[in-house]
Amino acid sequence: xxxxVRKSLGxxxxxxxxxxxxxxxxxxxxxxxxxxFMDDPETFSAQAVAKYPGAFRDLMGxxxxxxxxxxYLQAVAYQLLGPLLFTMCAAILGNRAIAGPEENKTLELTLxxxxxxxxxxxxxxxxxxxxxxxxxxxxxxxxxxxxxxxDMNVPFGKILAAHTGLFLLVLFFGTLxxxxxxxxxxxxxALAVTGVWGVAGYIVETMGRNVDAISWLRWISPSHYYLDGxxxxxxxxxxxxxxxxxxxxxxxxxxLLAFERRDVGx
Amino acid sequence: MTAVVETEGLTKFYGARRGLEDLxxxxxxxEVFGYLxxxxxxxxxxxxxxxxxxxxxxGRATVFGADTRxxxxxxxxxxxxxxxxxxxxxRARDYLQFLADVRGGVxxxxxxxxxxxxxxxxxxxxxxxxxxxxxKVGLIQAFMHEPDLLILDEPTxxxxxxxxxxxxxxxxxxxxxxxxxxxxxxxxxxxxxxxDRVGIVRAGRLVAVEDIAALRERAVRHVELHFDAPVPxxxxxxxxxxxxxxxxxxxxxxxxxxxxxxxxxxxxxxTVVHLVSAEPDLEEIFLTYYSEEEGRHAHxxx
Numbered sequence: 001x002x003x004x005v006r007k008s009l010g011x012x013x014x015x016x017x018x019x020x021x022x023x024x025x026x027x028x029x030x031x032x033x034x035x036x037f038m039d040d041p042e043t044f045s046a047q048a049v050a051k052y053p054g055a056f057r058d059l060m061g062x063x064x065x066x067x068x069x070x071x072y073l074q075a076v077a078y079q080l081l082g083p084l085l086f087t088m089c090a091a092i093l094g095n096r097a098i099a100g101p102e103e104n105k106t107l108e109l110t111l112x113x114x115x116x117x118x119x120x121x122x123x124x125x126x127x128x129x130x131x132x133x134x135x136x137x138x139x140x141x142x143x144x145x146x147x148x149x150x151d152m153n154v155p156f157g158k159i160l161a162a163h164t165g166l167f168l169l170v171l172f173f174g175t176l177x178x179x180x181x182x183x184x185x186x187x188x189x190a191l192a193v194t195g196v197w198g199v200a201g202y203i204v205e206t207m208g209r210n211v212d213a214i215s216w217l218r219w220i221s222p223s224h225y226y227l228d229g230x231x232x233x234x235x236x237x238x239x240x241x242x243x244x245x246x247x248x249x250x251x252x253x254x255x256l257l258a259f260e261r262r263d264v265g266x
Numbered sequence: 267m268t269a270v271v272e273t274e275g276l277t278k279f280y281g282a283r284r285g286l287e288d289l290x291x292x293x294x295x296x297e298v299f300g301y302l303x304x305x306x307x308x309x310x311x312x313x314x315x316x317x318x319x320x321x322x323x324x325g326r327a328t329v330f331g332a333d334t335r336x337x338x339x340x341x342x343x344x345x346x347x348x349x350x351x352x353x354x355x356x357r358a359r360d361y362l363q364f365l366a367d368v369r370g371g372v373x374x375x376x377x378x379x380x381x382x383x384x385x386x387x388x389x390x391x392x393x394x395x396x397x398x399x400x401x402k403v404g405l406i407q408a409f410m411h412e413p414d415l416l417i418l419d420e421p422t423x424x425x426x427x428x429x430x431x432x433x434x435x436x437x438x439x440x441x442x443x444x445x446x447x448x449x450x451x452x453x454x455x456x457x458x459x460x461x462d463r464v465g466i467v468r469a470g471r472l473v474a475v476e477d478i479a480a481l482r483e484r485a486v487r488h489v490e491l492h493f494d495a496p497v498p499x500x501x502x503x504x505x506x507x508x509x510x511x512x513x514x515x516x517x518x519x520x521x522x523x524x525x526x527x528x529x530x531x532x533x534x535x536x537t538v539v540h541l542v543s544a545e546p547d548l549e550e551i552f553l554t555y556y557s558e559e560e561g562r563h564a565h566x567x568x
Contacts, residue, residue, distance in 0.1 A: 003367050011354065105351035109407075112317045113368045114341035263320035266280055 004120065008127030012093055019089040020135050024142045026085060030076040031146040034069065041067070058207045061227065069152025074232050077143060078162050080202070083169055083226070086139075090132055090174030091194045097124040098259065099181025099190050108265050121182060121259050125252060128174050136167040154232065161231035168244040169226040172251070173198055179251040183258035185265070198222070222247070268331055270295050270415055270446040271316060275325035278311050284470040285311040288325070291465060291472060293448055298441050300457030300478075301450040303467035309450040310348050312467070313419050316448075317345055329415065341369055344408035348419035348450070350400055352392040358403050359388040365407050372410045380406045383432055397424040409436060416440060416447045422456055434460055484524050491518045491533055492540035502532055 009016075037043050044067040049057070057063045061079040065071035076082075098121065101107035110120065140163045147154055173194055181190035201221030205228070208214040218224045225244045229237020271293035278285040286308040293299045303309050314320045316327055318334045329339045352361070359377070366372040381388050386402035395403065401424040408416060416437075422430050437447055437460050451457050457464065458478060465475045499513040502520070505528040511520045522529055526543070 003364065007364050010356075014355075104353050105349060106353050108314075108319055108347050109345070109350070109365075111319050112340055112343070112345045113365065114337045114339075114370075115368060116337040261321070263280075265314075266320060 002123050002126075004115065004123035005127045005130070008097070008124050009131060012096065012127065012131045015089075015093060015096075016131050016135060019086075020138050023082075023085055023089070023135065023139045026081065027077055027139060027143050028146050030081070031073065031143065031150050031152070034072050034076075034150045034152060037067075037072070044072075055207055058209070059203075061206065069147070069150070070154050070158075070232055073143075073147055073152055073154055073159075074162075074230075078166060078232060079227070083166060083202075083223070086135070086166060086170045087173045087194075087198055089135065090128075090170040091177040091191060093128050093131055094174040094177030094194075095181050095187045095190055097121070097128055097178045097181065098255075099177075099185055099187040102181075102185045102265055103187055105265060111264055117260050118256050121178075121256055122252075125175065125178060125255070128178060129171060132167065132171055132174055136163065136170075139163070158232050158235060161236045165226045165229070165231050165237070165241060165244075168241055168248070169222055172222050172244050172248045175248045175251045175255070179255035179258070182255040183262070185262070268295075269293060271327070271329055271448065272331075273312075273316075273325065273327040276312070276315060276322055276327050277324045278308075278315060278320065279323045286315070286467075287470045289467075289472050291475070293446060295446055296441065296444050297462040298437065298447045298449065298457075298460050300454070300461035300464040301448060301467065302452065302454055302457065302464055303450075304452055307467045308470040309452075309467060310419055311470075313345075313348075313417055313448070313450065316417065317343065341411075342414045344411060344413035344416045346404045346408040346416075346418045346421055348423075350404040352395055352400050352403060354393055355391050357388065358386075358390055358392055358395065358399075361392055362388065362403065362407055362410065366410060369411045372412075376410050376412075377406060380409060383436070384429055398426065398429070401425055402429070405433060405436075409440070412443075412445075414445055416445060416449075418447065418449045420450055420452070422451070487522050487526065488544050489520055489522055489526065489529065490540075490542040491529075491538055492516060493518075493533075494537040494539050497536050501535065502529070505529055505532055 042048060046067075049063050049066060052063065059080070060075050063071070063075055066075050098107065101110065111117070140160065143163065144156055144159055147159065176197065177190045177194045179190075180193045181187060184190065202223045204214055204217045205221045205223040209218065218228075222244065225237075225240040229240045231237055269292040271291070273289050273291045276289040276291075277287050289308075289312060301309050301312070311320070315322055316329060316334055317340065318337075327334050330342060332339045352358070362377050366377070377388070380386075381402075384402045384405060386399055386406060388403070390399065392403075401421075405421065408418060422433060425433060437449070440447060441460070447460075449457055449461065454464070461478055463475060463477050464481075466473050493516045496515045497513060497518065499511065502508065502511050502513065502518060507523045507525060508529050509521050509523070511518065518533075520529065
């Protein structure tokens, strides 16, 4: 493994362990209470769900079949909270690639090593992608085991498809944070851009899908390419995932070009 | 021989603020170049331009004949930043090892030798290093791969006097080994004992480059001579480079610019019992330099 990738992963280690533990705890807890709901069918009956405000149901992805294992898994793990937590992890790590070290001034010495800037950024990004992949793999295992322990009857293939989408979504947001950080050198700017794009994109995709005035905006929402194909139900939405991957590649290229020509630390 | 560092019209503006303007400078192989100026004069800007951390607004700079953009050049440079930041939970030794690996390795035991010389504790986590220890770690990483060019930005800040002596010894050894050193400071005293030449930068402009030896030679010196008998004042009138001559009986006081040769030869005709010559204060010469330069600029501007 290239020295700088190894070094960066070492720097991320504590954060990676923390986020993995947190995400796994979240998944196990939420999935395991599914059994409790099933014992009391009233909670999620069609009439009960209908009492929730429409906007809330939209926000939670419809909730139409939340009484089934698949619907519950989608609503609690893959719809909002899972992506939200995992995206926060990606944004924090993405900021530690360039903007963080630049703000605390440790980047200067790294830049004076005999490595060109492109390689520096690529290796930092590779460490970010690897780190997120590790978190994704561990959480995938935990989600699969917890879902089968709770008798949710969701085939592994569908969980894998949804989890892959989740990974691609957070990789996109992690790369976005890294890119804005590499271009501006400021952590707060990178976090703000990622937060606004993420939240606005999610709202447009869920609550806005029935609002004609904004529904056309869905195509620039990263969540659209993650949620619209309903991977937990339909399996792999290849086209959508390719869009996420392509957008990530574009962001990475942008980061390389922007970082290459910038004054660092002034 | 080609210059180690060469800049031509090197200029850097941060927006409208001038960082450095029109710097043309040559640093020769094997010399110790002292780069002097008050804080904010453009020393760090120059150094960052040479290391390609920032990019020039105009002009160009080469190091070892190659454009500063070429990352391979940096393998031959050891750099100590002026504001060295070391953060995190990593131990200093592991960080040094990482830097060594990226630079292509350092000889066995080199890091420990340097740590011992500077009395640095490398088992401490980087975020917990004291200011002095940080500077020591910075010096170790700059020297450890035995680079052909050392760029040291305010190297002695935070070091206690004993360690400063050790550091100056390291600089001298590096020069003996034929390496080139660019060392910045805001006081002349810090570099005058090791530097061969000094450049003075002020408000983003290089105002003078001088040989330390020539500067010493040009220095104004106060001299006092005592003879065994009264001497005639006329014998000391009109000597080249000798002024403010005051003869009082058997003693003479004067000021000499540059070489004392003419005075010594004139005095040799009498019996000298005592001679006092104060070591020239280079700092004073520099201040004169500054004010002359400024006077000229002001004059040109008027």
